[in-house]
Each structure stands twice: as structure tokens, then as C-alpha cells.
Amino acid sequence: MTLKDHKKHSIITRPAYGNFARNEWAIVGTxxxxxxxxxxxxxxxxxxxxxxxxxDASHAHSDAAETLPGRLAAGAVTAYTxxxxxxxxxxxxxxxxFQFRQFFSDMDLVLVNGNHEQAKAQVVVIDPAKESSLQKRLSQLTNVQLFLLADTATEVFDFxxxxxxxxxxxxxxxLSETDKIINFFQGQLSQARPKLNGLVLAGGQSLRMGQDKGAMQWHGKEQRYFMADLLQEFTExxxxSCRAEQQAELDTNYKALPDTFTGLGPYGAILSAFREQPDAAWLVMACDLPLLNKATLQQLVNRRDSSSIATTFESPHDGFPEPLITIWEPKSYPVLLSFLSQGxxxxxxxxxxxxxxxxxAFEPEALANVNTPEELERVEQILQEKKTLS
Structure with a gap:
């Protein structure tokens, strides 16, 4: 094998970050x-x-230790107040x-003073007062998305x-049309809303149930396929989600996503989904929700808040979040990894x-899951009652 053939590191999909975040603009030229x-x-x-x-960056330049704030002057690396x-x-x-991206990972919008720092997109101000400065920064104009004319400018510079x-x-x-500039950024953020994928969790071993919950049939087909069909209307x-050894048994009409974070249960399934498509949001749904319906999914999708790391239902039993019927936004990926790194x-x-x-949930009953034969018996009774009423 030659050095040219050798690949030292595994290739995985990288999130579409810039220098700081996914959506960042440097304002330059004024x-x-x-x-x-x-x-x-x-x-x-x-x-x-x-x-x-x-x-931004400060214009002040000094290497004197006494200019450091608080305990930093005494030698501390970090001080929190x-x-x-x-x-x-x-x-x-x-x-x-790499560290900036971690710090800004949950930001929806990062504006950058382009006189000091760079960003993957730019807003260029045409200002005669800074013409020579802008000319020196032409190499930074890699993805200009908006021009702003200062009051003294009439057209974009020839250079x-x-x-x-x-x-x-x-x-x-x-430059003085503030409302229109705000509308520009509003439109950019709306267009940048992450696409929504669906993930049916069917990789569990169903030890308490004693049989594969994903293969059980409550609605005329295996539950994992019923849930996947249910998600089709709401996601792209x-x-x-399955264990690697399950993949061969799945219907090839459905897309399988084997766990690559193994031994972690649903947590590993969610991480595996983000590893596959880190810039998508994932509507994650356990397969053992036989009472889940379109109305409940529609409520979740309608109330999606992509500025949060996740949109979820409140459990009707304990008031805590229901993690396995949740929309996990891309910004949750580094959060999940951070918690994993802490054990x-x-x-x-x-x-x-x-x-x-x-x-x-408008219908709290729709969130009921089935983990044991006793819960199965109760849910089957509810389903039978629903069929009788219909």
C-alpha cells in the first residue's frame, strides 16, 4: 500500500459550521x-x-500583566463570575x-465584526470612508450575500x-434601511431552518416484554413499519434505527440506520442519526407507542422550536420531558456528546x-408506551375499545 492509498482517519460527515456557527455573517467595509x-x-x-x-476584537494592545482582569493577573487560566x-x-x-464552534454551537445567528474576524458569509458595506480598508480585505469576500450603501455611497466600488x-x-x-436589513437576516434564518428527518427506534432487545416490540402488530403490520409510515407525512x-445484526431482516422498502454508537440504547441511536446527517433535525420516536396518532405528531411538528435544542412533550405521569417522542435539533448533537463524555x-x-x-399533549394517552406484558394487555384493551367506538 502506498502513502497515497493510505487513509489515516475515518471519513464522517461534518456539520456545516463556519468559523463560529452554522449561520454567521461578517459585516465589513465600514x-x-x-x-x-x-x-x-x-x-x-x-x-x-x-x-x-x-x-468582535478590542482595539487595545498591551502585553502588561496588570491589564489582565481579576485572578488572571495572578496566573489563573480561567475565571468565572x-x-x-x-x-x-x-x-x-x-x-x-474548534473551540469557538463548541462555544457558539447553540447560536442561531452570529454577527461578526469583519474588520477584525472572518465568517463564512459576508455583508459588505460600501463606505468611501473605509474604501482602502475594504480593498485590503477582498480575499475575505468569499460568500457575499448583501451589499449595504453608506449615506455617502452611490454604487458598489469597481474593485x-x-x-x-x-x-x-x-x-x-x-445602510440606514434597518428594517429591510433585519428582514434580510430573518429570511436567511428561515431558509436555514434544518430539515426534519424521522427516526423510529427499533433496536431494543425488548427484555421486559419478552418479544421484539418492533415486530409486534397492533395496526395490521409490524409496529416499526407502521411508525415509519406514520412519520412519512411529517418528515423528509x-x-x-436498529442494531447491526437486525439490518438484514428489515424490509428493504424502508431505510435502515444501524447503530454506530453501540451499547448505549436509544442514546446511541440518536447519536448515530446525527453522525449520519449532522445538519438535520431528527423526530425520534420509540416503536412501542401503539396509541400514537397523526394529530399528536402534527402538534409536535407545529410547535417545533428550532432555536431550542429540542421540542418535546411533557410526560403526563411525572411532568418530565418525553425523550423518545422528541424533535432533536442539530444543535443538540454536541450537547449529547458532551453528556456522553461526562458519563x-x-x-x-x-x-x-x-x-x-x-x-x-392534547391527547396524553397517545404517549403511552408498552414495555411489559401487563402494559400490553392494557393498551390492547384501549385499542379494542377504540375499534368498537369507530
Missing amino acids: PCGAIKSLADAVIEALSPAYKCAYV DQIQYHQFDLNKELNH VKEAIPDWQRISILG EVFI YTCPRKVLRNSDISMIK
Whole structure:
């Protein structure tokens, strides 16, 4: 084998991050004060619905130890302060893009002062006062999505037109047209909403039940297929989660998604789904929900909050989140991995300790699952009653 043939690392799908997050824009081409004012206006308008962040750098330059805040001056690497109305971390270490992505992973929108930092998309301000500065940053204009004309500007600079051949296809607004700029970002975030896939959890060993729950038939076909069919109406792609040894027995008309995080139960199934498609949201559904119906799924999808890490139902039994009928957003992937790294594999624990959207089911009975023969008997009685009434 030659060095050219050798692949040292496994190839997996990477999330579509930029330098900080999935949705990030550097505002460049105008003084920092104008960038901050614009960022303030956009963040104020969008923050009720989206988690927003801002990235900047200080103009101050000093290597003197006495300029470090608090305990950092004494040699601490990290200092945390509960400021009552907000929380503050001070760090005395360099951060790279991998660490920034972890820190900003739950942000829906990151605005960046492009005079200091770069982002995967750009908003370019045409401002004669910063013309020479913008000319030096042409290499940073890799994905321009909006031009803004300062009050003293009448058209896009010629050197920008030369650097961006399709510049005429890019929208142009006035820097003072704040409402239209906000609408631009609102539209971008709406378009960037992650697609929704479905995942039927059918890889359990059903030890308490004594038989494979996914193969049981409550509605005229095996439950795993019934649930997959139910999800088709609400999601773009539907997969049946299974153990690797189960894959050969599944109907080839359905997409199988074998666990790649093994030995972790439903937790591993959810992680395996994100490993397959890290930029999709996943409507995860256990196969042992024989009373689940379209109305309940429709309620969950209608109430989906993609700004939270997950949208879930409140359990009618204990008031806690129901993790196995939940929409898990892409931003939950690093959260799940973080809990795993701390030794936790309980999806409910993740939901209870994270920013989620939890709703009450219109039909709490639809959330009933079946784990034991006794629960099976009760549910079969309910199903029989429903058939009689219909």
C-alpha cells in the first residue's frame, strides 16, 4: 500500500459550521462603531425568536500583566463570575475554531465584526470612508450575500465588482434601511431552518416484554413499519434505527440506520442519526407507542422550536420531558456528546438540563408506551375499545 492509498482517519460527515456557527455573517467595509450599531439593531429585533451572538476584537494592545482582569493577573487560566444579571468567563488562553464552534454551537445567528474576524458569509458595506480598508480585505469576500450603501455611497466600488463576478445578483440596501436589513437576516434564518428527518427506534432487545416490540402488530403490520409510515407525512426522510445484526431482516422498502454508537440504547441511536446527517433535525420516536396518532405528531411538528435544542412533550405521569417522542435539533448533537463524555447516556437527563421547548399533549394517552406484558394487555384493551367506538 502506498502513502497515497493510505487513509489515516475515518471519513464522517461534518456539520456545516463556519468559523463560529452554522449561520454567521461578517459585516465589513465600514467603521467598527457603525458595525456595532447595526449588529445591536439586528440582535434586538431577532433575539426574541433566535439565539444571537456577536464577535468582535478590542482595539487595545498591551502585553502588561496588570491589564489582565481579576485572578488572571495572578496566573489563573480561567475565571468565572456570576454577575447576577449575566455570567462572565474570562480566559487567558488562545482559542481556535474548534473551540469557538463548541462555544457558539447553540447560536442561531452570529454577527461578526469583519474588520477584525472572518465568517463564512459576508455583508459588505460600501463606505468611501473605509474604501482602502475594504480593498485590503477582498480575499475575505468569499460568500457575499448583501451589499449595504453608506449615506455617502452611490454604487458598489469597481474593485468589488471585479472581485465578485456575480455581484449584480446580490441584493443592495441602504445602510440606514434597518428594517429591510433585519428582514434580510430573518429570511436567511428561515431558509436555514434544518430539515426534519424521522427516526423510529427499533433496536431494543425488548427484555421486559419478552418479544421484539418492533415486530409486534397492533395496526395490521409490524409496529416499526407502521411508525415509519406514520412519520412519512411529517418528515423528509424516515429511517428505522436498529442494531447491526437486525439490518438484514428489515424490509428493504424502508431505510435502515444501524447503530454506530453501540451499547448505549436509544442514546446511541440518536447519536448515530446525527453522525449520519449532522445538519438535520431528527423526530425520534420509540416503536412501542401503539396509541400514537397523526394529530399528536402534527402538534409536535407545529410547535417545533428550532432555536431550542429540542421540542418535546411533557410526560403526563411525572411532568418530565418525553425523550423518545422528541424533535432533536442539530444543535443538540454536541450537547449529547458532551453528556456522553461526562458519563451520562440518558436522553431525559439531557433534556432536563438543557434549553428545550416542552409542550403538553392534547391527547396524553397517545404517549403511552408498552414495555411489559401487563402494559400490553392494557393498551390492547384501549385499542379494542377504540375499534368498537369507530
